[in-house]
Amino acid sequence: MNLLVLGINHQSAPLDLRESIAFSSDQIDPALSELRRLALCGEAVILSTCNRTEVITVGDPDGLGALKSWLANHHGIHGDLLEPHFYHFTEAGAARHMMRVACGLDSMVLGEPQILGQVKAAFEQAKAAGAVSTRLHRLFQATFEVAKQVRTETEIGQHLISMPAAAVRLAQNLFTQLSECHCLLIGVGEMIQLSAKQLQNAGVTELTITNRTETKAAALAQATQAKTFPLEQLAAQLDHFDVIISATGAHEPLITAEMIEAALKSRRHAPIFMVDLAVPRDIHPGVGRLRDIYLYSLDDLQNIVSENLDQRRAAAAEAETIIVEAIDRFIRNEKARAGQNLVISYRQQLEAVKNKELERALERLQQGDDPEALLTLLANQITQKIAHSPSVELRRLISEGDDIDLNKARRLLGLEPEEQET
Numbered sequence: 001m002n003l004l005v006l007g008i009n010h011q012s013a014p015l016d017l018r019e020s021i022a023f024s025s026d027q028i029d030p031a032l033s034e035l036r037r038l039a040l041c042g043e044a045v046i047l048s049t050c051n052r053t054e055v056i057t058v059g060d061p062d063g064l065g066a067l068k069s070w071l072a073n074h075h076g077i078h079g080d081l082l083e084p085h086f087y088h089f090t091e092a093g094a095a096r097h098m099m100r101v102a103c104g105l106d107s108m109v110l111g112e113p114q115i116l117g118q119v120k121a122a123f124e125q126a127k128a129a130g131a132v133s134t135r136l137h138r139l140f141q142a143t144f145e146v147a148k149q150v151r152t153e154t155e156i157g158q159h160l161i162s163m164p165a166a167a168v169r170l171a172q173n174l175f176t177q178l179s180e181c182h183c184l185l186i187g188v189g190e191m192i193q194l195s196a197k198q199l200q201n202a203g204v205t206e207l208t209i210t211n212r213t214e215t216k217a218a219a220l221a222q223a224t225q226a227k228t229f230p231l232e233q234l235a236a237q238l239d240h241f242d243v244i245i246s247a248t249g250a251h252e253p254l255i256t257a258e259m260i261e262a263a264l265k266s267r268r269h270a271p272i273f274m275v276d277l278a279v280p281r282d283i284h285p286g287v288g289r290l291r292d293i294y295l296y297s298l299d300d301l302q303n304i305v306s307e308n309l310d311q312r313r314a315a316a317a318e319a320e321t322i323i324v325e326a327i328d329r330f331i332r333n334e335k336a337r338a339g340q341n342l343v344i345s346y347r348q349q350l351e352a353v354k355n356k357e358l359e360r361a362l363e364r365l366q367q368g369d370d371p372e373a374l375l376t377l378l379a380n381q382i383t384q385k386i387a388h389s390p391s392v393e394l395r396r397l398i399s400e401g402d403d404i405d406l407n408k409a410r411r412l413l414g415l416e417p418e419e420q421e422t
Contacts, residue, residue: 001042002061003094003139006068006086007054010108013085021075021082023048025125031074032131040066043136045126047101049118051108056098058135064088092331095139099323102147104156111156111312116147138334146326153322156315164195164245166304167275167296168202171243174273174294178243179203185226186234186246186254188216191277195245196224208241210234212248235259239266247277257286264292275301353385 008018023031028046035044041059048054055067068086072079089097097106102119104111123140126132132140150156172178183204185192188211199207207226210233211217217228229237231254238244238259246254255274263272274295276283281297288295361378365371390413397405410416 001058001135003091003135004041004057004059004064004067005054005089005094005097006057006064006071007047007052008082008085008087009052009054009106011106012087017081017085018051018053020077021053021071022050023053028122028125029129032126032129034074035070036131038070040070043133044131045122045136045140047119047122049115052101054101056094056136056139058133061090092327095142095330096323096327098139098143099146099326100320102143103150103319103323105316105319105323109162110309110316113151113157116144116151119147120144139330142326142330146323149326150319150322154315154318156312156319158311158315162194162198163277163298163301163305164191164198166301166308167195167245167277168198170275170294170296170304171273172202174271175242179205181242182206182240183208183243183245184237184241185209186231186244186282187211187248187278188213188220189247189249191247192245193220195247195275195277196220196226199243200224204243208237210237212250235262238263238272241272242270243273245275245277246282248282250278250282251280253280253282253284255283255287257284257290260287260290260293264290277301350386354382357381357385 008021010018023046028048031046032044035041035055035057040063041057043058045056046054047056055071057063057067059067068082069079072082098119100106102116104113104115107115119140123132123136126136168178171181175181178199179202181204183199183206185195185199185207186209188209192209196207196209205225207224209217209221209224209226209228210231211220211228212231214228214230220226221228234254238255239262244255248254260272264270269292271292271294274283274287274293276295276297279298283295285297287293288297357378360381361374365374394409397409
């Protein structure tokens with residue numbers, strides 16, 4: 001039974017295809033049951049996020065094709081559409097892949113920490129569904145240990161590498177209590193959505209959104225528990241905010257120096273932190289020359305993010321080294337377990353031979369057969385039964401093998417090596 005990982009992710013497939021084979025949380029338990037009912041695997045975990053869907057199994061080494069067909073059929077997709085986008089890993093490769101995923105080395109954002117929680121949740125759900133046994137349990141425990149070691153011993157998650165995250169960190173440097181600040185987001189695009197999330201993570205509760213299309217602003221506000229006002233009121237509302245982040249598609253600046261001068265006067269020159277994530281710029285460059293204004297452009301943040309990304313890449317290299325060492329330990333442990341199972345199976349086989357022949361001898365002893373003759377017969381029968389299979393294999397090695405094979409066989413049987421002719 002082999003470890004196998006089959007999946008698609010943001011590197012191998014476009015968003016629409018990833019969406020088509022994603023599993024919602026309530027779909028995973030029935031899918032795990034179906035996998036086992038169809039005997040496609042003995043153990044399984046399904047990891048499904050916005051960036052990847054992966055099925056991690058222990059099963060038949062030749063079961064990859066069947067697993068691909070199941071995944072396509074389960075979602076009603078023709079297999080030919082998925083085939084070019086699949087990737088798969090087995091045994092040591094599967095273990096290495098899971099460790100890289102859990103450490104954030106295979107993520108869209110290098111080193112992002114959320115994926116570890118998602119991997120843990122997927123494992124716990126599969127365990128609760130009865131789909132996990134000893135092999136996957138050992139794999140995921142080793143994975144979690146490595147992820148913890150990487151987070152502890154490297155700086156993989158310490159350096160912010162998204163524009164909104166860098167912006168919020170800069171705001172925290174200016175305002176010691178960012179959670180008490182009133183924050184304005186202008187726009188509704190991806191950058192603004194990420195900014196809203198970062199601000200909420202920082203404890204901000206006074207969040208307001210404005211956008212040219214009010215319905216879009218209202219939708220984002222509902223999702224983020226924010227307030228809204230029409231974009232036409234922007235100039236009149238600016239003085240209410242300590243933090244302003246803008247990212248729209250406007251062709252001309254939405255905020256001018258004159259607008260900010262008026263806002264500062266109304267605020268009695270309490271500072272305003274401003275971030276312009278738009279191209280073309282939403283905030284006129286002249287705003288940055290005003291006293292009590294802290295304005296950061298896309299270029300400013302890009303410099304910070306680029307430097308941080310270099311630091312994360314260096315940390316990622318350290319993480320890869322930790323994973324290589326962990327894989328070596330994992331494979332050694334797996335081989336040791338397999339070897340121990342082999343020893344146990346061999347001893348059980350010998351015990352079965354002994355018990356069967358002993359039972360026959362005792363029956364004949366009760367029938368009055370000569371004890372000395374029975375002991376001799378018992379010894380001969382046990383010897384013949386135990387020696388039969390090794391003798392057959394030895395004859396094959398003599399005719400087909402080489403000296404290395406024969407020497408290994410001698411060591412296995414406890415025989416002295418043959419003396420070389422001189």
